[in-house]
Amino acid sequence: MNKMKKNLMTIAMSALISVSAIAQKVVIKGSDTVLPLSQKEAESYMKKNSGTSITVVGGGSGVGIAALLDGTTDIAMSSRSLKMDERMKLQDAGKAFKEVTIARDALAAIVHPSNKVSKLTREQLEGIYTGKIKNWKEVGGDDLQIVVYARETSSGTYEFFKEHVMNRKNYASSVLNMPATGAIIQSVSQTKGAIGYVGLAYVTKDVKDLAVSYDKGKTYATASVENAKNKTYPIVRPLFYFYPTAKEKAVKSFVDFILSAEGQKIVSEVGYITLN
Amino acid sequence: MKPVLKRFIERFVEGLLALSGTVTTLTVLLIIVFLFGEGLSVFNTSPLESHNTLVINSTNPVAQLKPGQLKEVFDGNITNWQTIGGKNDSIILLTINSVSDFLSEEEIGMNFEFLPGKLDSLVSSNSGMLAVFPEKYLVANHQSKIVRVDKNNLPDFLSGKEWFPTAEPAVQLGTLPLIMGTLLVSIFAILFALPIGLATAIYMAEVANPKVRNVMKPVIELLSGIPSVVYGFFGLITIVPLIHDVFNLPVGETALAGSIVLGIMALPTIITVSEDAIRNTPRAMKEASLALGATKWQTISRVVLPYSMSGITAAAILGIGRAIGETMAVLMVTGNAAVMPHSLLQPVRTIPATIAAELGEAPQGGVHYKALFALGCILFIMTMAINIWVQYISNRRKFSK
16 A cells, blocks of 8 residues: 555656756755745846756745655755754765755744833743743733744744743643744734744834843843844844755755855845844 | 547547546545545554653653653653652653753764763663653663653544644644634534525525626625635734724634634535525425415425425535635634633634644654644544535435425
8 A cells, every 4th residue: 555655656756857857956945934035045046047947945844854855855944953853864864964054033022012021031931932921910011911922833933932942841732823924923913912923024013022031131132133143132043954965066056156245145135144 | 431430539538538537536535545544553653753762760660651741741840750650859851852961972972873872871870860762772781761651542632632743752642622623613603604694595596686696696606716815814804803802802813713704704605505405496386385375485484495404404514514624714813722612712723724734844754744644534534424414414305305
């Protein structure tokens, strides 16, 4: 049964590939956070180098890394670093790969504009997201129930927040999971007791972003490009490209383009933080 | 010559039709086999991610742990072995991701070659240590003791109340909140949509003049052409804040919002199917009723509606079927918190929304991935039961003629 399934899949796959192989050269798959950046970079790169073709596909960081394992993508884009067991799977499959940081992204904690609270420590954020802190008055605000918004588990943002802000603890089951960053902004802007997190580039005037402290309240920093660059703002994550060493020839010039001054200019245009 | 050619073409077309029928049937069957093959494989697998193993000090009396206990331990809610049946000793956690807190790069080795031995000696020297790491790093003659973890099983899968498919190290696969959420949202969607849909259908079939009907019918059919993500966005922008303000709730993303959006989405199905059923009432019956002196309304309520009852029931059930399987609109307005629903004014999470939202990140072939397919099986069984019910009801109509 399994074999039959596999055979069918191969037939379908090879049909797809043979149709598309004529045009494209590099396939990039993975994180939806990196997607807009990759698309912009690919467009400019293709304009400069006619005859090359880059296809960018989203789906989530995990999708990209799984595709890297199957060999169905040339580059996997990811908004989180590899998990230990993904690293081990790649090692087991005998695939040497390279990791390149192409840009960075700051996560901003946002609340409703009418909220009195304007700063939180990491420990307080952890308490809110694990469900131990339930009311704004516990962190210096009004007597109002906290409504916690998070991204879906398919998002690298969800994992990154869990790892770096929640100290690897699990989200409370009462947390509301939203399918997109836009949906989080929309919900936070119309819900008084709401808190959520979004990439810095997405923060709008309809929501208020919080200053965050990682040293138990000694210093607070607001989310901004400058603060992320001078490392005073703590919730910053690198955005990665992973590619197999065997395919380095095919992808090298594109990766170099992103790391060049021209490519990094696109990074800040898209709203992410440049490497330097 | 010509008749031969004609016959050949006829044969060819017949063959082509037979082939497409067979291919379609086979595809459907293959999809079902694939779904259940992947879904059922979640049972009898360990909830520990990717062949991890759980190891403790050999002096520790604990022999078996439940996934729920493990989650509490790793969330820091249980910190002493006494709580889970051990000695009075605090728990020290070691995972493969926190190995660097205990061992340096040199101690592990470039290709993890020293890792197995180091892990074993670490666990053996700390009486309160609970370590989780891949099975292949367990040395053959280990000093430490392996703890068994309860395997995933069907009763726990259906009755568990905690859905934490990405919890580390052991996932929690309780689907009851998701099943209840799906049923709650769908049933209330029908309760909203059925009265409105039925009224519209009666109006269009019996009351409205042909001109009005010719405008209304295409407009209603247009409703089913609107993409569901548009319904979802509409719900998020208008219905969610409305519910938030009207009921003065802390949060507007609720089961009620989902029900209303789904109700609107189910309307075209309900209206079209029940209107057809009402129109199928034989003219002779209606005229007989009117000839006996019954008014128009008496004819509708005593003759037309009873006659078309089975068609209307089928419409309602088809509407539920549409609601149960709907993904995107619900994903956007119900808030997706996997908690047991106690009222309509609470966030819920449905099965389709869960699958759509989580499949992107689930590592292929892992426990989470299989669990999502098992959820798909539950959904499949639900909708199939509904379809069988519809067929039963429409068959009954044939017999009663």
